[in-house]
Amino acid sequence: MKRTALIAGAGIGGLSAAIALRQAGWNVRLFERAAAARELGFGLGVAPNAIAALRRLGVADVVLARGFAPTRGELRRMDGTVLKRLELPAAEEVLGGPMVVALRPALHGALLEATGLDAITFRSEVTGFTADGDRVAVRTASGHTAEGDLLIGADGTGSVIRRALHPSEPPPRPCGIIAVRGASTAAHHLGDLSGVMYLGPGLESVLVRAGVTGVYWFLSLARELVPSDTRDPAAILAHMTPRLDATFRAVTSNTEELRCDELVDRDPLPRWGEGVVTLLGDAAHPLLPHTGQGAAQAIVDAVTLGRVLGDGANVADALQTYERERRPKTAALVAQGRRTARVMRTTNPIACRLREIAIRLAPVELTVKLYARLNRRAGTDVTRPT
Ligand SMILES: Cc1cc2nc3c(=O)[nH]c(=O)nc-3n(C[C@H](O)[C@H](O)[C@H](O)COP(=O)(O)OP(=O)(O)OC[C@H]3O[C@@H](n4cnc5c(N)ncnc54)[C@H](O)[C@@H]3O)c2cc1C
Numbered sequence: 001m002k003r004t005a006l007i008a009g010a011g012i013g014g015l016s017a018a019i020a021l022r023q024a025g026w027n028v029r030l031f032e033r034a035a036a037a038r039e040l041g042f043g044l045g046v047a048p049n050a051i052a053a054l055r056r057l058g059v060a061d062v063v064l065a066r067g068f069a070p071t072r073g074e075l076r077r078m079d080g081t082v083l084k085r086l087e088l089p090a091a092e093e094v095l096g097g098p099m100v101v102a103l104r105p106a107l108h109g110a111l112l113e114a115t116g117l118d119a120i121t122f123r124s125e126v127t128g129f130t131a132d133g134d135r136v137a138v139r140t141a142s143g144h145t146a147e148g149d150l151l152i153g154a155d156g157t158g159s160v161i162r163r164a165l166h167p168s169e170p171p172p173r174p175c176g177i178i179a180v181r182g183a184s185t186a187a188h189h190l191g192d193l194s195g196v197m198y199l200g201p202g203l204e205s206v207l208v209r210a211g212v213t214g215v216y217w218f219l220s221l222a223r224e225l226v227p228s229d230t231r232d233p234a235a236i237l238a239h240m241t242p243r244l245d246a247t248f249r250a251v252t253s254n255t256e257e258l259r260c261d262e263l264v265d266r267d268p269l270p271r272w273g274e275g276v277v278t279l280l281g282d283a284a285h286p287l288l289p290h291t292g293q294g295a296a297q298a299i300v301d302a303v304t305l306g307r308v309l310g311d312g313a314n315v316a317d318a319l320q321t322y323e324r325e326r327r328p329k330t331a332a333l334v335a336q337g338r339r340t341a342r343v344m345r346t347t348n349p350i351a352c353r354l355r356e357i358a359i360r361l362a363p364v365e366l367t368v369k370l371y372a373r374l375n376r377r378a379g380t381d382v383t384r385p386t
Pocket residue numbers: 008009010011012013014031032033034043044045046047124125126127154155156157159160179181218261280281282283287289292293294295296297298
């Protein structure tokens with residue numbers, strides 16, 4: 001008889017896990033707090049290792065077709081002064097595989113189509129679980145319980161499953177960066193550029209094509225630049241926009257939905273799960289967006305789980321193997337994200353000037369080589385997707 005995996009959360013990580021476990025011969029049941037399958041229309045970079053993992057899940061071609069492979073960009077000061085023009089080499093040549101920027105519904109939608117809506121219970125907030133030997137039961141806010149042979153907490157940064165497994169762990173702590181994000185349909189304002197990156201004291205912003213007409217953009221700010229603790233994305237955008245150039249204003253003014261997040265950080269855990277319960281994606285290892293690897297790592301976690309849990313494997317042993325493989329790699333990325341975030345959020349004028357000089361002088365090939373090396377060190381290159 002098929003074994004059943006219970007998955008809390010139907011985000012990118014939960015859906016990827018569902019597909020991987022089905023491929024490994026499991027029944028899957030997902031419990032999602034939201035009322036419907038919907039990812040706000042913002043974007044993300046889908047790195048080569050994520051594409052390689054998506055290929056294992058059978059959805060890489062759809063995501064590649066819906067995304068945009070960046071080729072040419074500019075680095076600017078906030079006032080529009082061009083610091084550097086970049087002709088990007090094909091990711092296949094330097095990173096061993098393709099990468100694209102995609103709107104989130106493109107990735108989430110592809111995963112959702114492959115999972116099938118019938119596996120997901122919406123409006124179903126998981127509140128806790130009880131494990132007994134090789135069986136586990138989840139509880140939901142509406143009072144329902146469901147039993148299975150495995151529980152995966154894929155319920156994001158504020159994970160309830162993580163809290164239940166690690167009750168004495170402190171909550172995620174803010175890292176001093178506020179990110180406003182949106183998606184615009186005004187790609188024509190970018191001209192022949194795939195994207196523009198702005199750097200200024202305490203500010204980092206990117207506008208990047210993410211499909212035929214779509215542009216994904218984010219504005220990342222040191223907390224002290226944001227007036228009076230407001231978290232209203234429209235108010236923050238209105239406050240900052242006059243300091244940025246005409247391209248930024250044109251692209252961001254064509255945005256219907258905005259979102260503001262205070263970025264948070266957590267120290268890596270010495271262990272993720274216990275027995276037949278484990279964590280995956282942001283629930284296990286929230287990564288700062290500066291790594292560009294949060295979703296990618298969630299997908300790689302899922303593919304790894306599928307691999308270790310195939311062929312009737314003992315669940316608790318397989319989860320130990322999964323953790324042993326995934327914890328060091330994701331912990332290295334947590335550290336990398338922190339280092340990059342510190343450099344990017346600085347408001348110190350001397351540090352900003354030095355950063356600008358370093359970026360201007362560094363040849364594109366060197367930047368790409370460093371990126372490729374970081375990816376290899378953290379095991380995120382496509383040669384080792386799981
Ligand atoms: C500004 C920003 C930019 C980013 N850019 C990139 C990028 O370019 N590339 C990249 O790879 N990553 C990027 N990321 C990271 C990426 O978005 C996350 O790492 C990824 O979405 C994690 O997926 P997940 O499925 O683990 O968690 P989530 O996406 O948070 O999904 C968790 C799901 O669980 C549900 N849920 C929560 N609690 C419960 C509960 N109690 N019961 C039931 N359901 C629950 C939620 O509704 C949600 O659907 C970025 C993040 C930020 C903030």
